[in-house]
Amino acid sequence: MRTIPEIQQEIRRRKAETGVCILAHSYQSPDILEIADITGDSYKLSAAAGKTDAKKLLVCGVRFMAETAKLLNPEKQVYEANPAAGCPMAEQFSPEEILAEKAKYPGCAVVAYVNTTAAVKAVSDVCVTSSSAVQIVGNMQQKEILFIPDCNLGAYTQKQCPDKHLHFLSGGCPHHSSITPEEARAAKAAHPNALLLVHPECKPEISAMADYVGATSGILNFARKSEQKEFIIGTEISIVQHLTLECPEKRFYPLSNRLCCPDMRITSAADILRVLTEIADGTAQELTLPDETARAARHCLDEMLRLGG
Ligand code: SF4
Structure with a gap:
């Protein structure tokens, strides 16, 4: 069995061969952060994913992060290091449940935490990260806001933005x-x-x-x-x-x-090497999104970048 340094050396060789840029969330293990090209929290990864010149992106984190990279880079090929890694919070509510809640507050804007699926972003008005939520909500014209899915981040944002009226669902990170x-x-x-x-x-x-x-x-x-x-x-x-x-x-x-978070622990350096090998031989499974979902969800992210400054 290969050691971690041997796997890391092979990853570096495969990266150079395939031109893949590896994005890794800060919650990943040190051996993954060491071989990543870009590391950071959701906001930093979102911003960096839109700026890199690489044509292929490999995301080490959870599924919504790979979806966000694809939404910001529709012309690029995006791969998940481990497709089993999801975020329970991101998958708590369906688009239909969000629309039903929105109907209770006529004229409200829907603010979606970045920890949501592309399908939920597609029915939302603007996306936020935990580092940009206060600034973005503060910059919005609307006073009535449905903040989804995390009621704790919503409560924190409400405290910092007392002139806004935030409504919540009872979602959040289970951990x-x-x-x-x-x-x-x-x-x-x-x-x-x-x-x-x-x-x-x-x-x-x-x-x-x-x-x-x-x-x-x-x-x-x-x-x-x-x-x-x-x-x-x-x-x-x-x-x-x-x-x-x-x-x-x-x-x-x-x-x-x-x-x-077990989902953040599931990805290993061996997973990264496996996907890089599949990219090199043309058998890797690329992440794709339906066109209409991608168009609407991209608008939600564009609004985040516009209002977040
Ligand atoms: S720590 Fe919580 S919010 Fe982050 S990926 Fe895990 S379940 Fe999702």
Whole structure:
């Protein structure tokens, strides 16, 4: 069996041969981040996917991220490193359920978190990421907004945009939203000198206890730049691992060991090598979207880039 460094070496050779650009979400494992061309949270990957010159993109993350890369690059070939990796939040509601909810609030705009399927984006007006939601909702003309699917990110956005009236569905990330105030209190008691940094996908009670609330990129930057030495990390547990490697002089603790997303863990370096090999021999399964869905969903993403500045 090949070792991880041997697989990484073969991936680099295959990348050079095929001209594939590898995009990897920050929650991926260190051996994947090491061989990726672009790494970051959903917003950074969305923005970078639209700018790269590569004609073939291989996405290491979950399905909606590959769909977003395809929507922003319809002329490019997009591949998923592991097609079994989905996001339970993205698939919580169907387009029909969103339209039925929208009908309850005449004149409202539908704001879709990027963690949605292309089909749900196609019935929405504008997309947001966790780092751009406040700015985009604040820049919108409409006051009445149906914010989907994450009610926790919606509640956080509502707090920052008090002149807007947000309506929610009861969706959210099953991992971030499962964290309880008792767990947060226990983590703070165990590490009294640590700052608590949390993702807005956590419940409002948890965000209210935090020293900093922000997207994954915001949490990473805050911890890197802070003069404090200890941090409790309230997002996917892989970020604890990445920060520990990157900032060995600081201490990082998970808010909860349950903050672990199996879908983000499913992709391996061996999966990446397999897809690169299939791309090289012409048998790889390209991600495709129906034309009408892609056109409407692309509008939703274009509005995100326009209102997000
Ligand atoms: S951590 Fe939550 S929101 Fe992110 S991919 Fe996993 S289930 Fe989806």
